[in-house]
Amino acid sequence: MQRITIHDVAREAGVSLATVDRVLNGRPGVKAATIARVEAAVARLGYTPDVFAANLAKRRLYRLTFLIPGGPNAFMTDLRQEAERIAQRVAGERVALTVQDIDAFDSHSVAGTLALIDKASCDGVAVVAPASAEVRAAIDRLTLRGVPVVTLVSDHPASARAHFVGIDNMAAGRVAGRLLGRFLAGNRPGHRARIGFIAGSLGLRDHAERHGGCIEVFEELYPDFEPIRVREGRDDNDRTYDLTRRLLADHPDISGLYNMGAGNRGVIAALEESGLAGRVTFIAHELTPYTRAALERGTIAALIAQDPGHEIRSAVRVLKALIDGQPIVAAQERIGIDIFLPENLPPQEGATLERKAAEARPELRRAS
Known part of the structure; x- marks a missing residue:
């Protein structure tokens, strides 16, 4: 089936492409009656925005930081290597993924690392977070600064984290x-x-x-x-x-x-x-x-x-969805328990x- 485009919406509503763009992005300068016509056309056609294409057109760059424990833990090594491998693959999709070592047993250090992250240089964070009040507060403050946080492998549900990626x-x-x-x-x-x-x-x-x-x-x-x-x-x-x-x-x-x-x-x-x-x-x-x-x-x-590759890919998808204000596909992001x-x-x-x-x-x- 052919994908419905913004051109189809403009034709159906009888308005220009620029007008449709303003309505879809909530920008001012459009009459209420015109907004209603565009929204009705969107509903009739079943149009959904192509976020990926729109971001390419805007040259949008997703700057993601993954905080993963270093040391001799082989699973965390696999997780870190998967993140580094996927960082190379998604670079062509305008995703800049940086992997940074943390000490999962040092809550003070992890909280300090989170405190240094700012929206000016980072759009989203995935972290293997120790379950301490200090780390919870750091996640809360980072979220308030406008940077969505995803917990990875080990959850921190009392915090303001947006999503957990890992097994039950x-x-x-x-x-x-x-x-x-x-x-x-x-x-x-x-x-x-x-x-x-x-x-x-x-x-x-x-x-x-x-x-x-x-x-x-x-x-x-x-x-x-x-x-x-x-x-x-x-x-x-x-x-x-x-x-x-x-x-x-x-x-x-x-x-x-x-x-x-x-x-x-x-x-x-x-x-x-x-x-x-x-x-x-x-x-x-x-x-x-x-x-x-x-x-x-x-x-x-x-x-x-658990599959470290699935977890890293899921964290990237979830962070991109959060940044774009798009829904998260729960079934796709569910991490299975393997025996x-x-x-x-x-x-x-x-x-x-x-x-x-x-x-x-x-x-x-x-x-x-």
Whole structure:
């Protein structure tokens, strides 16, 4: 079907292109009767503006800033690399996307970075935001300065952020609880299964929500499961390795382990060095080269994952829609929760034999 254009509207209303443009953009100087004729023509024809074409004609540039944690977290590295790759692709669509490293565990630093952003140099921000009052206030102030903010991966719903791009983390935690229950229930009759929990920090909303969702499932469906208090590894592999070793030593009868954040290489190494790989049911998050190899070896029982490419593309679309005052297509921007077992792992593109061998070595813990 041929697209209805502004020329068709002008012809239908019996006015000039300039008049239609003034009416559509709400500019003064048009009689009320003429406005009514143009609006009636728009309704009859079902005309919708081509925002992309209009912005090209106006040479509109979308200046977007993505604030993504640096460090050894492999998922955040994937997220940052996706943002850098997509920045190159959308440059031809008049989108200038800048990626800036932040420390997700330093709320003061993140708030300070947000405070330095101004509408004169930035049109929209996507941020992996720590759940602190200081960061919430910084998001609120940035929004008041006319810069829309999208939270990425971890939400900050109490803030004035315009949209959240990421999975439902409560649901992800519930999925982990179900998986642990399915793997463990009935395996050892009369045994009260003890479940260990590791988080980067419960101060990160996504980790706290995953923990809460998992505990909900235990209370509803597996009341015999005994949750062990959460250990916080700050998504650091060496720190997570040490606390996992201590956890296993303190609870030699542990049945399951759920890591709600990064630091997976530390958990993998601790389980494999202690001889408990495969005996302790380990549920982890995010598909990385290291978690893939551990899943294939049987150290990880199942992976809960999200698509970093989809999240970056979604954040770009959402910010552009907010800047243009256009509606957000909710179904398109919904981020799915993936569950991977060894049988349904996606193909590993471009991996050499040397790289695969390096990924399989659990003694290397520097990247999660």
